[in-house]
Amino acid sequence: MLRQRRFLPFFLVQALGAFNDNVYRQAIIGLLFWLGVSPEQRTLYTNLAPALFILPYFLFSATAGQIAEKLEKSRLIRITTAMEIGIMSLAAVGFLTQNMTVLLVALFATGVQSTLFGPVKYSLMPSVLKPEELTGGNGLVEMGTSISILTGMIAGGLIFKLAGDHGPVVAATAIIALAITGNLISRLIPRAEAGAPDLKIHLNPIPESLAVLRLAKKQLAVRNAVLGVSWFWFVGTMLTAQLPTYAEVNLGGAETLYLFVLALFSVGTGLGSLLCEKLSARTVEIGLVPLGAFGMSAFLFDLYFARTGAPPATGLSVAAFLQQPGSWRIVLDLTGVGLFTGFFVVPLFALIQSRTPRGEIARVIAGLNIQNSGFVVLAAVLGVVLQMAALNVFGLRIPLPDWSIPQLFLALAVANTLVALWIFTIVPEFLMRFLSWVLVRTLYRLRVRGIEAHVPDEGPALIVCNHVSYMDALILAASIPRPVRFVMYYKIFNIPVMRWIFRTAKAIPIAGARENPEIMQRAFDEIDAALADGQIVGIFPEGALTKDGEIAAFKSGVERILERRPVPVVPMALRGMWTSMWSRRDTRLGRMRVPRRFRAHVDVIADPPFDPASASAEVLEAKVRELRGSAA
Template sequence: MAGHSQFGLLKQRRFLPFFLVQSLGAFNDNVYRQAIIGLLFFMGVSAQDKTLYTNLAPALFILPYFLFSATAGQIAEKLEKSRLIRITTTMEIVIMSVAAIGFLMQSMPILLVALFSTGLQSTLFGPVKYSILPSVLKPEELTGGNGLVEMGTSLSILIGMIFGGLIFKLAGAQGPQVAAVSIILLAIAGNVVSRRIPPVEAAAPDLKIRLNPIPESLAVLRLAKKQVAVRNSVLGVSWFWFVGTVLTAQLPTYATVNLGGSETLYIFALALFSIGTGVGSLLCEKLSARTVEIGLVPLGAFGMTGFLLDLYFARTGLAPVSGLSVTQFVQQAGSLRIIIDLVGIGLFTGFFVVPLFALIQSRTPRNELSRVIAGMNIQNAGFIVLAAILGIALQMPGVTLGGVHVPLPGLSIPQVFLALAVANALVAIWIFLLVPEFLMRFLSWVLVRSLYRLRLHGIEKNVPDEGAALLVCNHVSYMDALILAASIPRPVRFVMYYKIFRIPVMSWIFRTAKAIPIAGAREDPELMKRAFDEIDRALAEGEIVGIFPEGALTRDGEIAPFKSGVERILERRPVPVVPMALKGMWSSMWSRRDTRLGRMRVPRRFRAHVEVMAAPPVTDPQVSAEALEVVVRGLRGSDA
């Protein structure tokens, strides 16, 4: 995949205007919310009123997600998507105009009404934000596109908070006017850019919109749980929001009490986490080789846990000094460890969440995706509220209810981080046990990326994005199926010799990947019949099936004659056939080039260069095994 970069999407109209619109929206939301806090200090309201407004504001913003997400998902399904984005950005102009009046009049009620409306506008935009990506991106671009979106969102939130927080400090008496003008100009900019988004057809134009929020919310939540892998990916995304909410909610106090910093140190800590998340999101495409690689999810989960644990041990108590600037903090002993931990948490958070979004988008039918995203947003909102409540409750020593004292943990902030690390590990293990595919892909990803350096040719062009297809490939080593699975964006059902299928440890991976074991007619005719029935069933359901028509591993590095099984498959189910070839595998580990003892001489073939080639699909249902063999031989060339 040399020469490919997700940043190339930023030069294309199908992606760039949408990317800018969602980034501007996140930026403006956070400018507005921070400017409201700045206005409270500017107006000199009492501490009691500050507490009231600062707690009321997040609740008003998130309430629409509970009330209107189901309706938003239906609207995003029914309307042409670029039109809906223009509608929501027009709404933003109107809402920010009302908010501007609130700033100029220094009226908190008006600002809070506008904040609720901003939450409503974000609720309407949410489903289309992620459901548009599979419509404008190829399957191999989904991970990179989601990485860019997450990076843009993280940095926009951070910069928006900084900009909004500085308005009243730098503008002084002109703060209300600057805030009013800023939010209107940003809303107009988003609307102007939205008009450059190309049309994207509606996924379900005949869908009847039902407005009753309770039954429809339950309906979209059920839709999000229909497929096991999607259901648990949605759960993973919601957990990401839970972890992020608990962590970022503690940072202002943590920066002051435990790090000894001034107010600016909180922004620095938040910046470290946000930059880490952005970098991790961008790295996902490189690490996944442009496939939807859910093997990164366990890596992200365990990495988050590791750095959260280390953040606890890095500073378990109060800061020895106070009032430190960012520069002074960086010069303190032990500060580098805390900096690395905050960046590391963000980095692995990116690894965790980006593949989950890509999986949800790739495995959900297009005419249901917006509603599945809406269901996810409802669940996300619930997890955010739960995180906020738990974050407060865990730090309270107790409460008195009806004259009865109820003890609570009374944890310090570092202890909250420790509890979050333990909870994150337990939730991750639970998800991976529920859906072994996550852990299976992680193990196969580690194996393939550790042992080989892959170069892919023709995969994105020739392997169909959807629908049934049969892959035929030469068979060189015991790792062939894993290498092909790591190279193809879609899940592949591999047909493999039953003795390879039963190799210890590897057999768990193969079973989890729904590989189809097969035996020769003389060995086990019943198993052979079941295998062909399962192949036909998988193709009938629109899946990709991969076979090795030689019937066995090569003994000399050359391609053996293809057997007639491929013809038997096509007789029952005519589907496109994609010829593929592996180059460089004969000199790598796990081929039969050496004796068993010789294969253990790892160093000279460790991290072997392997090429995966794909030719255009053959659509002739009468194609012979010999003809396909000729194509595969031509793909492989003279290099085994």
């Protein structure tokens, strides 16, 4: 994707924007030190600046979402990058005149510009990327953002240290040059049509904010993915806000050590984001979300136990810190938290984009941004309050926890575990996908061919495939980017433990006409309703598991489905399953052993869709036999 024009210019623009924002914010701190202002004034800025930057997200996110839905996306990106040039020009005046009021006004305007850019940033990706590319695209964006924030903070912090008396001029020149570069690159972004060009924009922020928040909660899975992303911002804000003091008080470090521990978290997040595509096998694999959540908790727990009190020495450089006992454990913990944070948040963004209608994505992202802002503010306030001994309110002294930073990390680990369990209880699809992901990746080595090209990105479709084992549905689900409603024999559906997975995946149980006509009719009604809703339905037309490795005759149920609802039919074949675990090749006792067929290579092959008018059971059976070939 980084070699293609449909993605590279957009990736560079968003990375440059994040880099420039952090260069600017850190350069203001550098200016305060350069001017020699009092610690009280610096504290005022460090508290005021984040509030000024986050305030536009509350005020203008709903409007930004509507604008991003209505306008052609590449044009809107050019508009926002042109705004950045104007804002940074104002900020440059502030640096040259050392006027903090001008700099803070420009900082608020930067927040406005970021508010406008957010919805178009995440709504553009589903327009230019295929469904199987969403996880990789989001991984690259999150990686680019993490590294840009880190390097921007370092570059901005060094400007006044390296430039000395020329610091104001260098800062002013740098932020304008970066803004101009971003605008020039934005002109290379290909056209991406508006999601809802006829949408009427309403400017009243309160009712529109409530409207986009309701829109983000319309679908259960999307609502909880939005909640998960907001929780990611809460954890990230709480953790990174403590790192400067943690590096000094608990690790005994000088200023450079803070940048080092921040780099560990940022690089870990970037690495985890990139690994998501590899681990998900180019699907929107929400099974990684529980893995990310519990991995975050595990490393946060260990971070608490790694250093609960004062450091053995103070004033340590990075090299000196790494020579201290237990330092590499802390390095591993901070990197691990970042790594699993990437596993947690990237699939959530991909799920939001893949499950939200194209004409609503920008507004859903706007609602997400409003909620994120609330969680960021809550994290910042809690981080301060929980470390206070008492709070005076109208002369009344209210005792507070007065926790140390390691105790905050412990509380964050406990809270993260409880929130994860709560989310996965409400939407068991997350945990179900995790279990199926572990099962499939543990037992098989999948090779997928033709799915990206032949399974439609949107709209209804019927998938037909040969049936070898009880794992077939899980393997196909792990290979197809879109959610699939599988039709399966009701006795397989009712297998203990697997029943919960199948029910959570919204599988459709079916029985033979003589066996239970009521279940059969209910199944055909549910299949038709799913196809009418634009979903993908998967069926195994043989009607039973193969007993000898050969493909049995396809039954006429597929024709009955197409008579009622003519939709494209995608033929698929599983190759290599007969010689793998859990097929019926061996006796039941033989299947319980761990034979050489453990981690067998299994091919999942798809062919171009059939027109429903020509998709008879005999024709589909012949095509699946051809795809499967002789390798059962």
